[in-house]
Structure formats: structure tokens, C-alpha cells
Amino acid sequence: MKTTYLLLSKEDQWVRPYFKKYKKLLALVLFLGFLTFFAASALMFTSGLLISKSAAKPENILMVYVPIVLTRGFGIARPTLRYVERLGSHNWVLKMTSDIRLKLYQSMESKAAKSKDDYQTGNLLGILAEDVDHIQNLYLRTIFPAIVSLILYVVIVIALGYFSLPLALMMLLLMGVILFVLPLASVLVNNARIYRQKAKRHALYNELTDAVLGVGDWQYSGRYQEFLTRYNESEAKVREEDQAMNRYSRFDGLIKQVVFGVIILVLFVWAGNYFGSGDQAMRNWIAAFVLAFFPLIDAFAPVSDSLKELPLYEDTVQRLSTLPEIKSEGTTQEVTLTSKEIMFDEVTFSYGDDTRTLLNEFNLVIPEGEVLAVLGKSGVGKTTLSKLLRGDLVPKSGQITIGDIPVVQLGSHVSDLIGVLNQSPHIFNTTIGNNIRLGNLDATDEEIEEAAIQAGLQPVLDKLPLGLDTVVEESGKRFSGGEQQRIALARILLQDAPIIIIDEPTIGLDPVTEKQLLTTVFEVLKGKTVLWITHHLVGTHYADRIIFIEDAKISMEGNLNSLLTESSRFKELYQLDLYE
Template identity: 50%
Template structure:
């Protein structure tokens, strides 16, 4: 059985419950229309049964036939009309809710858009966007609406029968109780546990299959290929066994449900035969009316066990949505004061509560105009520091400010102060001119040619048949890595931001291209604050200060010349980077 049932998940829910109040009128209307649909269906069969019996018993008055005919036609028309309107109202209600859910999901994930790959697996994102929202939609259309409508019908039928016979109403209440409450609960308890087991087996099977396929050469070289096949077949048999138990239980439960309805029909025949008696028809005409009215109600009650059983699927989706971090409303400010000093004051940051500190009480100051290189091994915290400087993340403790203002409070306005060149600059599928003007939409053509000359691309672009109007392939694949980085630098120069953050822009480039690009960067960014995130020391002599971060803390800091003379660790790093130590 699941650890947290759907009702418990609903108690902690902050995603779906707010919309129940927001659209409560439409929700109530959908439920009423659903009840009227089944009421019309039952009433149609009730009138039809009475009409057939009455017509066969030589009625004393034509009105005894004509009035039931009118009612039969009326209920025959009202049933599809109510059904159609109910579908419109319920689906409109659900689509409104899921539309708001998708918007909330987008705004929740959008604040971490840059870190999708770091914080979420792509399958999780697709699952949230497609599967989980659809599950919430089905939760109402296939579970909540049918269940509540069945409860209303249940109460209506028992009260109605009570006017004729309280003891028979009590018998029917017990019979229908087994369908409305006992069978659904039984399905949740028994098949819920099997569904959870099925899900775990599928996940384990997928993981094992993926790992073993990727490492299939190891199985072959160790001559254990047959053993792998046997392990996989054993896991599959276990899964198929659980699925067969699910199907077998469903077949037995459905048979039991139909059997209960059969008993209800027999009891109705016996009760009406005793309750309605008379000569040459008379009150006996009501026997067929009561018995036939049961059959349309089968559709209302038969879906309840399956509807209840599916709540195990919906529970997981509801929990995943509620596990997402709430979008924090940040009040943006614009009063940044010069000098544009970046002050990191006792900053601690962790991605998830309870995990290790990626940055641990880190403090440093970067004055305006200084050129700083930040070094560190993978996972040391240097990229996280860059994200905090850009305002994409918020420190758990301490403050990180630009000109006295916390960077995350600048919002989109941070782009006016900090430009970023990443490892793989992205060029869009549009013209070169449009790609460059992303930095400054008002830039003139002359200004664009000027920055292209500064970054060393003017001659290349000038030789293209369409010049600045040349279309760039998606992701800029027609340009080399160095050329794409120069394009990104041209954007920065057009934007003219006072601070430039270089996030390992030379990764993957050959040494000659790398050195030429470094010379261009620091030649053109001479009068700006430059923060260079890097993993090795080529071109490091162009920096005023070098900072080394280890396990989220500042391990060493100083100018390249000072560290080369006094710091043994820096000396070793430089020797390795220069190829003097293997």
C-alpha cells in the first residue's frame, strides 16, 4: 500500500486546492449536470417500463398512455442535452484549471531556467509538463466528478426508496454501499500496493537495462552474456507476474460488481412484485418501471472501483508538483550606486536543504575595473559563485551585492551591468545583424561593423555574399568555436556593460585559437571589470588577481606575479599547465 494516500497528499496540496475555490460555481454546476444526466437516463427507463406495461393492460383513459409518452420524450431529449452541457462545463472547468497549473509550473521552473540541466533531469521536466498536469486533469474527469456524482445518486435513490419502504431502502443502501464504497476501497488497498510494486519494478528494469546495455561489452568480455539475459528475463517475469495479478483482480472485482447488480435486480423484482399488486395490471405496471430504471445507473456506479484505483497514479503527480519550490516574489530595485563594486560577504549556498555547502562562508571584494580570475576544480563552487554574481541564485546566508544592491534584486536589470560569455555562445537562426543587435537593438549598422572590426570578424563577414544579412544556422554551426565567441564578445561591446563575466569561454579550443581569443578579450575589455572563470592558467598573467576556490572556500588570492613567487600550489598548477610537469 502507498505510504501517503491521495487524501493525505491533498491535505498538503498548494497547487490544486486553490482552484477549487476559484472555480467553485462551475464545479458545482458540472456536478449538478452530471446528476441530472443519470437522473434523466433512469427516468427515461422508468417511464418506458411503465408505458409498456400500461399499454399492455388496456388503460381506462388515453391520458394514461399519452402522459408517459410525453415524459419519455422529454427525458429522452434531456439526457443527451444534460450530458453534452455537463461535458462542456466540466471540461471547460478542468481546462481552465490545468491552464493555470501550466502557467504556475512555467513560472516556478522559469526562475531556474539556466539550471535546468543541473537541478532537473530532462525526463522530469517533460513528465511535469506533460504527464503530471494531464494526471491532475484526469483526476477530476475520471475520478472526482464520477465519484461525487455517484454519491449524490446514491443518496437520492435511498431517500426515494424510503418513501415506499424504509426496510427495503435499508437493504438497497447496504447493497449499493458495497459498490459505492467497499469495492473502490478494496481496489485502492489491494491493487494500490501492486501498482506501486509495478512502478518500482519498471523503474528498476529500465535502470538495469540502460546500465547493462551501456556496459554490454563488459558482459561479453567476461563471458557472462547469457547470465545477463537470464537476469533480465527474471526481472521481466516478475513484472509480468505483478501485471497479471492486477488484471486477475480486476476481472474478479468486475464480476463481483456485476453479480451485485444482478442481485439488486432480483431483489427489486421480488420487492415490487409484493409491493405493487392489482387486478389486470393496475399497480403492477410499476414493477417494470422500477426494475428497468436500475440498468442506466450501472454506468454511474460501475466506474467507481477503477476511478478509485487510479488515485495511486494521481497521488505521485500531485506530490511531484507540490515538491517543486515555490516561486519567490522578489522586489526589484534599480538604485545601483557607483562604484560598481561586487561585494561577497560571508556567503553560504546549498542547492538543496540538508546537502553540502557548495559555498561555505565565502567573502571577497571585486572593485570596479579589476580583472579577477577564479580557479578551482570541478564542483569547487566557482560556477555557483558566477551564478550568484549574475543574480540567478540567492544565497542561503550572507549577502552578494553590486553597488550596494543584492544582485538577485536587480532581476532582468542585471543585464545592464553584467554581460556574460559562456562556454558555448548561442547564435540564433536569423541574420548576423540581428544576432549582434541582441546586445543593443538600437545599434546602427556602422556601430555593428565597428565592433566586428574590434573582435576580428569584419573581414570574415564582409566576404560573405549577404554580409550582415547572412543567415546564421541554428546554434551558429557554420562558425567555428572561436568565431562564435568573438560574436558573443561583439554583443557585449554593443551592449557596453561595465562588468563582463567570462565563464570558461576557451574550453575545447586549440592553444593557438585560445591564446588569440584571450588577447582579443582582454584587449577590448581593458576598461571593464572582468571576472574570468577558468580551469587552467593560459593567459593568466593578464589578470590583476587570481583567486582559487576549494570546497566552497577561498584557498588563495593574489596577483599572478606574487603567487608565482610565494605560493607552492600555484607554482605546481602553473608548471602543469605549461607542460613542465606531467
């Protein structure tokens, strides 16, 4: 099966490695799982023996003393072992899922800028929540029970073979129906159904998240009832698949009960013939052998129910395997930059199979400490230029370096060198201080306060009773757009990166707020290298140099005064922007 191959494949980096990493704890968990059912079976065995011996009216209590002690011992051992096994298995799974979540977030973060291009929001939610949950269930509900059941299966057949080879073969066949035939049938019958359910559920995720993100537009258009109707219909289709699977589960459960009934009947007939011909002491073993099999229903019955969900795990492993591989921290070498000069050398870039080339043999040098304004029409590649500089995108050809070191070799160190103030910085639902602290988790309260003051937040803080301890609420909606940008600016100041990318941070702000924000930004960033992406020509006097990107090349270049003097086209565009 595909799922089994994926789990055992050496290429799998999401499930298989943790068997080896936590192998000692895994072995202990499996052993405890086996002992749990052994204790349960032994409890019934000794209870049956005790009942039979007591019914024979022993002359002395000492005649049943050993079964009494064993019954008490196994009675205590069963729940104790079960509890310890649950602690161990959940501890193992929590360790594993903790590692997976860390690896998952690192993988997503390594290509954060590209994630929204490669995945819909619903798919991201599915990966971050549902897929990790599936892997957790894969261990707790499938792998652990299946392995424990197989161990019990082998031990029981070998033990019965000591008494009777025909009985052992009969049990090999009957228990094999429960452990192999029914699970295989369950997978074959439900495989297509689970894929349909999975596809419908993912479609539901995407539809719901898309609608939630655009809930305002649904309401403004007066068509929110249409969305609710469509969503309810989609949800009903998912429930139909759930009901069909539940019907099969009830049928599967009935078959298992019938097979277990046959097992008990066969064992009862054999025990009656084997022990019934002897004296009373021998006949006491009949009930012991028969009752010992009843607890094993709890070990064997869940196997087919859990294996039918293998297609879900297959999809999970496949989706996780498509994520970027995370290199170990030891592979990222320390870098020492002799300068912070940025160079784009013959860089060519286009998105995927898009025939339109955004940058074509593009050359640009940004000296250390320069403020460079990048202008151009929407879609010409201004933001793409910043993503290439960050290493979020890789050029088709050419090279981008900072101080003679290729950006692709900087790895995680790129965050130490480059800070970003973009159009819509995310403000988390926590305090202002914690939002600023994101720039440097080791910063002191005094450093956070200083960064907030530098970013021009003092007038805002003076109006808040709790100051930096004020909760900003979800997405920072408690504050205006300009105030949110100042919080983000304080975050960058705390980060203290030598290179700053400013990607149109004043979009949506009124002219007065825009001017105030830009004044603050360029005052506090003085001395740093700034790549400023903007659509406004007015205000470019803050820049040491201005470039226009057009037709995948630089079409105009110079400072504001030289361009106004030497380029009639720039002057015309400047006048249009001035009176816009």
C-alpha cells in the same frame, strides 16, 4: 488515507487551491454530471413506461403522448448534457493543468542550477510529464466521478425512501457496497502492488534516460545488446504488475455486475409487489422503475477502478510539494541600484552535508566595469562562485551584494543584471534568430541581426541561404562549438545585462578558434563587469585582475604583469600553460 489527507491539507499548494480558484466552473461541471445521469435514468424510466402503456393497447395515441415527448426530450438531453459536461470538465482541467505547468516550470526555473543536483533526469521527466498527467487524471477519473456518484447515491436513497423505507435501506446497503466497500478493498489489495509498479516504472525512467544520454558509450563499448536485454527485463517486471492489476480489475468488475444484478432483482420484486396489486395503469410503472437503474451502472462502476490509483496521486502530490514554493509576483519589489559593484562579504559555502568547505569566510570586491579572471584547480569552487553570485546557491554564512543590495533580494530581477556564457550553452531546435531572441523576447529583427553581427556570426550567416531563419537542428549540432558559443554570445548581447559570467566557454575548442572567440567576447563586452572562470593562464591578458582560489581562499591576486613579476609560482604555472 494519506492521499485524502494530502489533498485536503492546507499545506497542499498543487491540488487543493484550484478547487477554490475555479469553484463556479467546478460546481457547474458537477451539476451537469448529475444531470447527465439523471437524464439517462429518466430516459429509461419514460421508455419503460411508454413500452408498458403501449403494450396495453391504448385507445388513443394521446394516452401515451406525454411518455413519447418525455422520451424524446430525455433522449436529446442525455447526450447534450454529456457533451456539455465533458466540455466543462475538460475546460476546468485544462485551466488547472495550465496553471500547474506554469507554476511547475517557475518552481524548477527558480532553482534551475540546483535541479540537476537534486533530481535525476528520469525524475525530472517524471515530474514534468507523468506527474501533471496524474493530477489531470485525479480530477477527470477520480474526483469528478466520485462526487457525482455520491450525489446520485444520496438522491436515489432519498427518492426511494418516499416510496418505501425498507427498499431505501436495502439500496443504501447494496449501492454502498459498490461505492465504498469495493473501492476500499481495491485500494487495500492494490496499494502495495501500485507502489511496486511505481517504483519499477521510475527505475525504468532513470535507467532509460541514463542509457540514452550515454548511448555513444554503450555502442563504443560493444555492450548495447546487454543494455537492451537489461531494459527488456525491467520492462517485463512492470508489465507483470500491470497484468496482476488487470486480473484484479476483471474480478472487481464481476463482483460489481453481480451486485447490480441483485439490485435489479430486488427492485423488480419490490415494484411487482408495490404496483402489481393495482390496475393496469399502476402495473405500467414496474418496467419504468426497473429500467431506470440500468444507466446508473455507468456512474457507479468506475469509482473503484479510479480510487485504486490513489497511491499514484499521493506520490505525485508529495513530489510536487518538495519543489520550491513560488512567491506571487507582487512580492518581488522593484530594485534601483546606485552602482553595480559586487561584494562577497565573509561568504562560507559547502554542498549539503559535504564536510569539504569550498569557500571559507571568502571576501572579494569586483568594481563596476572590471574584467576579473578566476582561476584554480578543478573542484576548488570557481563555478560555485558564479552560482552564488546568481543566487542559484545560498551561502551558509556571509552575504553577496550587488550595489549594496543582497542578491537573495533581487529575485527575478537577477536576470536583468547578470548574463551567463557557460561551457555548453543550449541551442534550441529552432532558427538562429529565435535562439538569439531568447535574450530579449521583445527584440526587433534588426536588433537580433545587430547582435549576431557583433558576436561575429556574419561569416556564418553569409554561407546560409536562409540566414537567421536557418534551423540549427537539435542541440545546435549543425554548427561547430565555436559557432554555438557565438550564438550564445549574441543572445547575451541582446539581453544587455551589465554583469556577465563567462564560465570556461572555450573548452573543447582548438587554439585558433579559442583565440578568435575570446577576442570577440572581450571586444563586445567592453565596459561591462565580467566574471571570467577559466583554467587557462594564457589569454588572461584580457583581464584587469586575476585571482587564484585555493583552500577556500584567494591565494594569489593581481594583474598579469604584476603576477609574472612578483610571483615565481604564477610565472612557473604560466610557462607550463604556455607550452602545454
